[in-house]
Amino acid sequence: MEELVTGTIDNIFSGADKEVLVDVVRLIQKQGLNSSRGNWKEFLNSYDRKLGDSLSDPSKRSADVLTAFLKSFNQTKDLMFIGKIFRHFRDQRAFEMHIKNSLNEETPEQRLVRLTMEHPQYRRNYYCDAYNTDWIVVPLGDMSKVMKSSSMLSVDCEMVLCNDGTEEVVKVCAVDNKLNVKLNKIVNPNKSISDYRTEITGVSAKDLEGVTCSLVDIQGSMKKLLKHGTILVGHSAHNDLRALKIAHHRVIDTSYIFKYSEVRLTYTPSLNSLCKAVLGYEVRKEGEPHDCRIDAEAAMKLVLAKLGHGFDEPLKIDKRVPDFSHAMLLHKIPVEVPCQELKKVFPRDFYVDIKADLKVRGPFYSTHAIFKDDYEASIAFRRIDGQERKDCEGRPQKLVCLKLSTGQLTSFYVCKTMSSSPPEDSKRQRISSAIDANEGRACSSEPCKHAEEIFRLKQQLSAREDEIFSLQRILSDLTRG
Structure with missing residues (x-):
């Protein structure tokens, strides 16, 4: 680390493994660090006027270009950071190479x-x-x-x-x-x-x-x-x-x-x-x-x-799925949202049990809301505020907004997973099915002219939902700050 601070950075990166240099540059990009010549893409535009940032993937660049970018940093705190991550990736790479070269001696x-x-x-x-x-x-x-x-x-x-x-x-x-x-x-x-x-x-x-x-x-x-x-x-x-x-x-x-x-x-x-x-x-x-x-x-x-x-043969894993016939799937829940707060989405006159996620990792998690029976689950889903749409498997779901006890706003999806509907809906369901069947026959009798348009709209809808989640995360961060 002292070598970086005292100005001998040339000796640190010269001759370094390219994979290590790629990892370091990618991490610098992720951290948003700027050198004396700007960020990675700005550096490429000034360093390579022919290609510029049109070829910005670090793995597609030569070791000389990667090294030149790293040498363009001159702030002490940046050099300390780069030195630390460089040593970490270098040691990781050396460890991997030693393993590959010592197969005959491995325990x-x-x-x-x-x-x-x-x-x-x-x-x-x-x-x-x-x-x-x-x-x-x-x-x-x-x-x-x-x-x-x-x-x-x-x-x-x-x-x-x-x-x-x-x-x-x-x-x-x-x-x-x-x-x-x-x-x-x-x-x-x-x-x-x-x-x-x-x-x-x-x-x-x-x-x-x-x-x-x-x-x-x-x-x-x-x-x-x-x-x-x-x-x-x-x-x-x-x-x-x-x-x-x-x-x-x-x-x-x-x-x-x-x-x-x-x-x-x-x-x-x-x-x-x-x-x-x-x-x-x-x-x-x-x-x-x-x-x-x-x-x-x-x-x-x-x-x-x-x-x-040994156990060298492929294992068949018993993936038992609990009976969630009277449940709803709650997914894309921001990790900072406690499970207890999720009950606020549902009508208060229904019993609902929120199953906590066992291993919450990353920005989102999923869980299930379990109801007394599928009838109550169907009625509760109908009474949830939110526009009903279909998920990727064709199941009804709603994008809901929730105000937490902290005052923070959040949003996530509630998906209907139960297999049956309430008794009073049976006739309506049969009528709806008949209508769907007739529409299907009408569509099959002639070329489906609108298939491409439907596909395009679905893509737009998916992109808009992703945008909503991104904006919601920004709003949550601002509220929390």
């Missing part, structure tokens, strides 16, 4: 690390935000010694939702490969909490009274436990690493190391489903709160099963 545990890294979702999920100041990076040390280490540590976290819209760790547990507990703590986020998600986390406001353990304390403990190349184990472990704000290169992700009969490359099963397929039992029954220790142990048992028995 069984290291093979699972490699399988994790070869998964198509790895780069997207594990090239994390380690450049942020509140993150810690676990150093690898001597690479040759690290690769021979078979030490493993399984980690699981639970999160609460805070008033500022962030998710923060409230519980964490770590067990070693003998299932001995090495860390088991309740963590005080030291923030105002809007949703404890007690039905999931098992934590309430009372449980945090007198708790002084902070995320910084957990980071210090984890750094000691993961030193000397210890492998971090977890199910979708990138979520736990982001929650803990820890960057660690040596990871076994249990959702990545098994093959599935699903044809989608992006498919990953839940921990519950995977344990049933591999270990023969479910981690928890539906509706039970999570237990970090049980989940951490389950992930470690999956790794031990893979090491001991």
Whole structure:
């Protein structure tokens, strides 16, 4: 880092791997940093007058162009930031290359690390935000010694939702490969909490009274436990690493190391489903709160099963779908909206149970509103304010607006998923079906002249809905600010 500040930036980037340079430039674009010659596109327009920013994809540019852009930064804070992310991406790349060049010497545990890294979702999920100041990076040390280490540590976290819209760790547990507990703590986020998600986390406001353990304390403990190349184990472990704000290169992700009969490359099963397929039992029954220790142990048992028995054939995962015949799907809910507030959308004279999302990640989440029966669900949907449209599967849905207890406005979709309609609608439904059938026959008797126009309008509608959500997020941010 000091090299960057003292002006020897030329020596830092000269001869650097192009993939590392590409990653650094893309991250600079994402952060919106400007050099002495402007942002990336402005730099291209002045540096390459022939092509300019018409070829702005960093991966399509030469290493010399990428290096020239990085050298155009001269502010100390920018140089410090660039130096940090450059070292992180450089170390990540060196680690990956060492793995590829050491296949003949890899241990069984290291093979699972490699399988994790070869998964198509790895780069997207594990090239994390380690450049942020509140993150810690676990150093690898001597690479040759690290690769021979078979030490493993399984980690699981639970999160609460805070008033500022962030998710923060409230519980964490770590067990070693003998299932001995090495860390088991309740963590005080030291923030105002809007949703404890007690039905999931098992934590309430009372449980945090007198708790002084902070995320910084957990980071210090984890750094000691993961030193000397210890492998971090977890199910979708990138979520736990982001929650803990820890960057660690040596990871076994249990959702990545098994093959599935699903044809989608992006498919990953839940921990519950995977344990049933591999270990023969479910981690928890539906509706039970999570237990970090049980989940951490389950992930470690999956790794031990893979090491001991192979499981090289594709697994058939039992994806049981709960009976939501008298439910509504609520989706594209902004993450800062607590589940309890969602009930305000529905008429007060109906019983409704909001099922909390088990693993809320990213800007939006989904959940279900469960009614007493499909009749009440149908009537409640009819009485919800909002224009009715069809979702991508042809189901009725409404875009609803909701004012939260904080005064903030938000919006999301309520989708009708029940299979039956109320009794008094049966005759109307038959008439409607007959009309639809007649219209269908009329359309089939001649070329469908309006198909292209319908498709175009659907595209416009989809784009407009995306625009509404973007504007709503901006409004929410302004209201919160």
